Amino acid sequence: MDPIGFANRVAVVTGAGSGLGRAHALALAARGAKVVVNDPGADVSGGGGDHGPADRVVAEIRAAGGIAAPSYLSVAGHESAQRIIQTAIDEFGRIDILVNNAGILRDKTLAKMDPADFDLVVRVHLGGSAYCTRAALPFMQAQAYGRIVLTTSAAGLYGNFGQTNYAAAKLGIVGLMNALKHECERYAIRVNTIAPIAVTRMTEGLPFADLIETATPDKVSAGVLFLASEACDFSGAVLVAGGGYFARAYIVETAGIRAAPGQAITPEFVASQWAVLSDPQGARGFDSAMAALAAEFGAGRPDGDTGVGA
Numbered sequence: 114m115d116p117i118g119f120a121n122r123v124a125v126v127t128g129a130g131s132g133l134g135r136a137h138a139l140a141l142a143a144r145g146a147k148v149v150v151n152d153p154g155a156d157v158s159g160g161g162g163d164h165g166p167a168d169r170v171v172a173e174i175r176a177a178g179g180i181a182a183p184s185y186l187s188v189a190g191h192e193s194a195q196r197i198i199q200t201a202i203d204e205f206g207r208i209d210i211l212v213n214n215a216g217i218l219r220d221k222t223l224a225k226m227d228p229a230d231f232d233l234v235v236r237v238h239l240g241g242s243a244y245c246t247r248a249a250l251p252f253m254q255a256q257a258y259g260r261i262v263l264t265t266s267a268a269g270l271y272g273n274f275g276q277t278n279y280a281a282a283k284l285g286i287v288g289l290m291n292a293l294k295h296e297c298e299r300y301a302i303r304v305n306t307i308a309p310i311a312v313t314r315m316t317e318g319l320p321f322a323d324l325i326e327t328a329t330p331d332k333v334s335a336g337v338l339f340l341a342s343e344a345c346d347f348s349g350a351v352l353v354a355g356g357g358y359f360a361r362a363y364i365v366e367t368a369g370i371r372a373a374p375g376q377a378i379t380p381e382f383v384a385s386q387w388a389v390l391s392d393p394q395g396a397r398g399f400d401s402a403m404a405a406l407a408a409e410f411g412a413g414r415p416d417g418d419t420g421v422g423a
Contacts, residue, residue, distance in 0.1 A: 119338075215238075226277065270308060365398045
């Protein structure tokens with residue numbers, strides 16, 4: 114296939130002062146994109162602020178012959194998100210690519226978590242992704258082109274102890290993508306999600322010691338750049354990427370069961386059919402809520418009119 118490049122494209126990468134965001138920004142710039150490097154310079158819990166991280170990545174890009182501009186604002190507010198996107202318009206005249214990468218951690222079990230810590234993590238990850246995307250959409254719609262890459266996590270897809278706030282936000286991002294893919298289709302804007310596996314400051318303390326040499330942020334960036342490119346002409350994918358490993362994650366529904374006409378719909382009925390309705394054989398995914406309803410209650414129902422039970 115032809116090499117993937119980003120000449121004349123403008124990208125905004127949030128949380129690009131270190132880790133995954135830095136790797137994404139450097140990779141995009143190396144292939145010709147003009148990049149807004151957004152990072153407020155906060156610590157991993159969202160505290161503090163420093164222009165240094167964004168400035169250093171901008172300097173790296175420029176030293177390598179690329180073009181970049183810094184942004185120091187937080188994604189966690191509508192107005193600041195608007196200003197982040199406006200930086201791309203003011204500096205480079207357009208926005209083609211938005212990589213929603215910014216995030217923080219405030220881990221604790223839900224029973225012990227301060228409500229403010231739950232709210233802030235959700236606002237940064239899920240809210241920030243929505244706010245920045247909302248700000249970018251009018252520009253992408255006007256030019257009938259755009260690539261939006263969101264960031265989920267294994268914690269959101271599968272759960273993780275002590276990360277209820279983070280996991281809820283990260284799976285919420287998948288829901289955000291699933292709605293946006295329909296809203297953006299007619300504008301040729303593609304919306305997809307990366308699920309990275311990488312050793313960064315946000316994964317310090319986790320049992321990743323054996324991954325340090327292989328699960329570096331730059332190996333995730335290859336997947337991000339594909340999703341951000343013209344070569345990606347689809348929406349709604351969750352791409353798992355890390356250390357040279359790539360896979361696609363799906364949300365699926367089992368074939369299920371249906372009560373026979375006249376069957377009493379009771380808790381006991383559900384309990385008696387649990388093993389059958391949980392069987393993953395024949396599981397399928399759906400492109401939309403309407404497609405799921407059509408399959409579950411319409412002509413596409415897998416068991417026809419046979420039903421279960423007497």
